[in-house]
Amino acid sequence: xxxxxxxxxxxxxxxxxxxxxxxxxxxxxxxxxxxxxxxxxxxxxxxxxxxxxxxxxxxxxxxxxxxxxxxxxxxxxxxxxxxxxxxxxxxxxxxxxxxxxxxxxxxxxxxxxxxxxxxxxxxxxxxxxxxxxxxxxxxxxxxxxxxxxxxxxxxxxxxxxxxxxxxxxxxxxxxxxxxxxxxxxxxxxxxxxxxxxxxxxxxxxxxxxxxxxxxxxxxxxxxxxxxxxxxxxxxxxxxxxxxx
Amino acid sequence: xxxxxxxxxxxxxxxxxxxxxxxxxxxxxxxxxxxxxxxxxxxxxxxxxxxxxxxxxxxxxxxxxxxxxxxxxxxxxxxxxxxxxxxxxxxxxxxxxxxxxxxxxxxxxxxxxxxxxxxxxxxxxxxxxxxxxxxxxxxxxxxxxxxxxxxxxxxxxxxxxxxxxxxxxxxxxxxxxxxxxxxxxxxxxxxxxxxxxxxxxxxxxxxxxxxxxxxxxxxxxxxxxxxxxxxxxxxxxxxxxxxxxxxxxxxxxxxxxxxxxxxxxxxxxxxxxxxxxxxxxxxxxxxxxxxxxxxxxxxxxxxxxxxxxxxxxxxxxxxxxxxxxxxxxxxxxxxxxxxxxxxxxxxxxxxxxxxxxxxxxxxxxxxxxxxxxxxxxxxxx
Numbered sequence: 001x002x003x004x005x006x007x008x009x010x011x012x013x014x015x016x017x018x019x020x021x022x023x024x025x026x027x028x029x030x031x032x033x034x035x036x037x038x039x040x041x042x043x044x045x046x047x048x049x050x051x052x053x054x055x056x057x058x059x060x061x062x063x064x065x066x067x068x069x070x071x072x073x074x075x076x077x078x079x080x081x082x083x084x085x086x087x088x089x090x091x092x093x094x095x096x097x098x099x100x101x102x103x104x105x106x107x108x109x110x111x112x113x114x115x116x117x118x119x120x121x122x123x124x125x126x127x128x129x130x131x132x133x134x135x136x137x138x139x140x141x142x143x144x145x146x147x148x149x150x151x152x153x154x155x156x157x158x159x160x161x162x163x164x165x166x167x168x169x170x171x172x173x174x175x176x177x178x179x180x181x182x183x184x185x186x187x188x189x190x191x192x193x194x195x196x197x198x199x200x201x202x203x204x205x206x207x208x209x210x211x212x213x214x215x216x217x218x219x220x221x222x223x224x225x226x227x228x229x230x231x232x233x234x235x236x237x238x239x240x241x242x243x244x
Numbered sequence: 245x246x247x248x249x250x251x252x253x254x255x256x257x258x259x260x261x262x263x264x265x266x267x268x269x270x271x272x273x274x275x276x277x278x279x280x281x282x283x284x285x286x287x288x289x290x291x292x293x294x295x296x297x298x299x300x301x302x303x304x305x306x307x308x309x310x311x312x313x314x315x316x317x318x319x320x321x322x323x324x325x326x327x328x329x330x331x332x333x334x335x336x337x338x339x340x341x342x343x344x345x346x347x348x349x350x351x352x353x354x355x356x357x358x359x360x361x362x363x364x365x366x367x368x369x370x371x372x373x374x375x376x377x378x379x380x381x382x383x384x385x386x387x388x389x390x391x392x393x394x395x396x397x398x399x400x401x402x403x404x405x406x407x408x409x410x411x412x413x414x415x416x417x418x419x420x421x422x423x424x425x426x427x428x429x430x431x432x433x434x435x436x437x438x439x440x441x442x443x444x445x446x447x448x449x450x451x452x453x454x455x456x457x458x459x460x461x462x463x464x465x466x467x468x469x470x471x472x473x474x475x476x477x478x479x480x481x482x483x484x485x486x487x488x489x490x491x492x493x494x495x496x497x498x499x500x501x502x503x504x505x506x507x508x509x510x511x512x513x514x515x516x517x518x519x520x521x522x523x524x525x526x527x528x529x530x531x532x533x534x535x536x537x538x539x540x541x542x543x544x545x546x547x548x549x550x551x552x553x554x555x556x557x558x559x560x561x562x563x564x565x566x567x568x569x570x571x572x573x574x575x576x577x578x579x580x581x582x583x584x585x586x587x588x589x590x591x592x593x594x595x596x597x598x599x600x601x602x603x604x605x606x607x608x609x610x611x612x613x614x615x616x617x618x619x620x621x622x623x624x625x
Binding site for chain 2: 167168214
């Protein structure tokens with residue numbers, strides 16, 4: 001299923017970027033007594049970009065995993081972003097240089113807390129419709145690119161707020177069955193996510209880009225959730241004419 | 245230049261942003277218990293011969309000790325009266341049932357006494373096969389007696405291990421029939437020979453009682469015990485085949501958990517009314533096994549001879565400590581799903597018991613109506 005998708009992306013998009021990222025993640029899951037889990041995440045991602053007469057189409061996906069800790073107790077985290085789609089239009093007048101447009105993101109955050117919540121799994125699935133922005137700034141020979149995303153409307157799935165303590169939820173296929181279960185809409189008062197990325201390239205035609213990103217996701221009803229992540233990303237562009 | 249500075253400032257702000265851990269416990273305000281019209285008489289430390297200032301300091305430390313982030317409640321009773329109570333995380337714990345895990349086993353101990361009294365069981369020396377027809381399909385279990393189940397000596401190779409043991413299978417609801425699942429396990433020892441602390445033996449007791457009384461053990465328990473103790477908030481989970489869980493399974497509140505302890509402290513009475521046979525209380529709390537994890541063990545009850553103390557104990561840190569010599573009862577509860585060293589373990593709880601018992605005024609009159617007298621034991625190492 002993935003191969004035809006990759007083929008389609010390679011045909012549709014002119015530029016391809018692969019990335020390796022290392023993130024410092026913090027997660028606060030309400031079931032965990034107010035504890036904040038902190039630790040590293042590793043990601044691999046692919047992204048494609050196509051520019052056509054004042055329009056820019058992006059598609060990308062990310063896979064990540066990591067082990068977080070709180071007071072010495074581990075948490076296994078898995079992060080999958082199968083959809084990161086944006087269509088941006090070049091601004092004019094006061095917005096000259098700014099690219100802005102709608103974006104669609106699908107994200108699965110899945111976690112296990114073997115020492116604190118044995119036998120249960122935790123997830124925050126969201127399909128976010130939002131606004132994506134992009135701004136390039138050349139500084140002599142260097143290039144800076146600022147990218148942003150803010151969600152406007154999310155479709156959200158969370159684990160139940162109350163689960164009996166005696167019988168485990170966790171089991172074969174449980175995640176596949178439940179990660180998309182009970183998706184309900186959420187506006188800012190219920191669910192919100194945002195990302196800001198600053199990318200730096202030594203020369204505009206360089207194949208390698210270094211980026212820093214800050215991501216936030218929050219769910220404000222029970223079971224409450226907050227995620228904050230700082231990420232350093234190394235991106236490799238396939239084409240010589242590629243932008244960062 | 246300004247633009248570069250702005251980017252630098254924004255970048256610095258972003259880099260240092262982080263999530264804050266919440267206050268894991270609420271600040272200590274008061275240990276004075278409110279009157280709840282739940283059958284508990286409310287008193288004060290001074291009236292019950294305890295040092296109020298020492299108790300206040302204990303409660304304050306209990307709330308402020310950073311290392312004790314798991315604890316949820318601390319209640320002190322003396323002479324059958326509740327005199328101090330505080331909830332470190334949520335005052336709703338007063339009425340919200342939470343899992344007490346293996347402290348369910350001690351409730352099973354009380355129910356076994358009632359099963360004997362009701363003649364559901366004739367004698368603890370009887371073979372389990374007399375009461376549990378499933379045993380005939382597992383002839384190697386014919387030698388198991390009721391007493392073996394009460395003392396964790398069935399010999400069944402049952403492991404409580406959370407990852408690979410049989411409790412894990414049960415928590416995952418893998419077996420269809422919980423009784424046959426346990427009986428179908430091999431014998432690791434001749435029944436009565438070796439101790440193996442497990443959820444399996446008390447589960448067979450629950451299955452046995454359920455078989456004999458013709459209704460879920462939990463329903464029968466309400467009739468013969470819970471209602472008589474004026475229990476207000478208690479739920480008891482069942483396995484998917486309808487059998488009431490026996491090794492764990494009760495959810496209740498600290499105040500309701502304390503009723504079982506007070507009943508034992510008062511030799512089977514509640515508010516002066518006989519609920520459980522006093523002779524059974526005595527048998528149940530007399531040492532039958534000299535060493536289970538460093539403690540003596542009666543009929544499903546833990547004994548700490550160095551403190552002359554009886555203990556109800558559940559996973560995560562759910563405790564009732566009974567000190568009959570002082571008519572003192574201490575209830576402590578903690579988060580229920582923590583594992584390993586992240587639990588509020590017994591060794592972490594005992595120093596608090598010692599501090600609280602040290603706050604008892606030596607000259608104070610003990611007002612408990614009946615306290616089982618037990619011989620002095622040498623201090624435990």
